[in-house]
Amino acid sequence: MGKDHKEQARCVNEAAATLRRAVPDVMAAFGGLGAAARQDGALDHKTKELITLVIAVSKRCDACIAYHAQQSLKLGVTREEVAEAVAVAVHMGGGPAMVYAGQALAAYDEFAAVEEERRERELQPA
Numbered sequence: 368m369g370k371d372h373k374e375q376a377r378c379v380n381e382a383a384a385t386l387r388r389a390v391p392d393v394m395a396a397f398g399g400l401g402a403a404a405r406q407d408g409a410l411d412h413k414t415k416e417l418i419t420l421v422i423a424v425s426k427r428c429d430a431c432i433a434y435h436a437q438q439s440l441k442l443g444v445t446r447e448e449v450a451e452a453v454a455v456a457v458h459m460g461g462g463p464a465m466v467y468a469g470q471a472l473a474a475y476d477e478f479a480a481v482e483e484e485r486r487e488r489e490l491q492p493a
Contacts, residue, residue: 375433382430413442417452424453 387394405412416439423431439449 372433372436375430376437379430379434413439413444416442417444417448420449421452 383394405415410418416435420432420435420439423435436449
């Protein structure tokens with residue numbers, strides 16, 4: 368498929384950092400939600416990370432897939448476990464919305480920078 372998953376995971380982290388600066392209360396709440404959801408209970412953290420990866424697949428969120436595949440590996444999930452888990456289709460909302468919100472803010476910032484440069488050029492004497 369030719370996707371650079373390492374780059375996508377890096378971009379997820381950058382997007383989250385951008386959002387943390389722009390809307391710290393929202394991102395703190397989102398982080399708290401994630402921390403609470405990942406706590407061991409009837410399901411352990413590793414199993415919950417596999418569920419998150421499957422949700423990312425079902426939502427077709429490339430950056431989410433990259434991020435949660437990396438997290439799964441860090442938690443000791445095996446390739447065989449991933450292969451079995453990705454057959455499961457479930458619904459997800461929060462994670463992909465956060466990723467795309469960061470991308471939307473980054474796109475806005477990019478266009479705003481271009482617009483600012485255009486305005487500065489207009490103010491320059493001819």
